[in-house]
Amino acid sequence: xxxxxxxxATDVGRLFRKRFNVAARQLGVTGAQWRMLAAIRRxxxxxxxxxxxxxxxxxxxxxxxxxxxxxxxxxxxxADPADRRTWHLFLTAQxxxxxxxxxxxxxxxxxxxxxxxxxxxxxxxxxxxxxxxTNLSANMPDDVMPSAPHEPLESMIHG
Numbered sequence: 001x002x003x004x005x006x007x008x009a010t011d012v013g014r015l016f017r018k019r020f021n022v023a024a025r026q027l028g029v030t031g032a033q034w035r036m037l038a039a040i041r042r043x044x045x046x047x048x049x050x051x052x053x054x055x056x057x058x059x060x061x062x063x064x065x066x067x068x069x070x071x072x073x074x075x076x077x078x079a080d081p082a083d084r085r086t087w088h089l090f091l092t093a094q095x096x097x098x099x100x101x102x103x104x105x106x107x108x109x110x111x112x113x114x115x116x117x118x119x120x121x122x123x124x125x126x127x128x129x130x131x132x133x134t135n136l137s138a139n140m141p142d143d144v145m146p147s148a149p150h151e152p153l154e155s156m157i158h159g
Contacts, residue, residue, distance in 0.1 A: 005132070016109065023105035027098060029074075032057075034102055036065055037074060037091060041099055045088040047080070074098065 021031035029037070032055070039051055046054075052062035066089065069075040074095035080086035091099065114122055 009132075016113070019109045019112075020106065023109065024102065026105070027101055029072075029098070029102075033065060033069060033074075036062070036069065037095055037099055037102075040075065040089050040091050041096075044090050045078075047086050047088055051089065069095075 017031055020034060024031045024034040035055060036051060039054055040046060043050075048062050048066060049059055051066075052059045055062060057065075066075055066077070070077060074092055076090045076092055077087040078090060080088055117125070
C-alpha cells in the first residue's frame with residue numbers, strides 16, 4: 001500500500017491530525033476546534049455554512065462547535081446586515097493569543113515531519129502536493145468544493 005498515493009496521503013493527513021489533536025488538548029481545545037479556529041483566522045467573517053463545507057461536517061455539527069467556541073470566549077458571531085439568518089464568525093483577542101500558542105506547537109510538528117528534508121526537498125514536496133491538489137480540483141462541481149479557500153495549514157495557523 002505504500003505506493004498508493006491516496007492511501008499514503010490519507011495516512012500522512014491522519015498522523016498530522018493526531019499530532020495536532022495532542023497539541024490542541026494541551027491548550028484546552030480539540031483538534032477539530034483548532035481547525036475551525038484556523039479557518040476563521042484565515043477567512044474572518046466566514047459564515048457557518050461555508051465553514052461546515054470547508055471542514056466537511058454537517059451545518060448542525062459546525063453550529064455546535066461554534067456554540068462551544070463562543071461560550072469559551074474564542075469566537076464571536078456577528079449578524080449579517082443583509083440577511084438576518086446569517087452570522088459571520090470572527091476570532092476574539094483571546095482566540096488570537098491561543099492560535100499564536102498553537103502555531104508554536106504546529107511548528108514543532110512540521111519540523112518533526114520534515115526532519116532530514118533540505119529546503120529544496122521541502123519546496124519540491126509542496127510543489128508536488130499542490131500539483132496533485134490542482135489536478136484533483138480540476139473540473140470539480142462547485143457544490144462539492146468547499147467554499148473557503150484551501151490554504152496550506154502553515155498559512156492558516158500563522159495567518
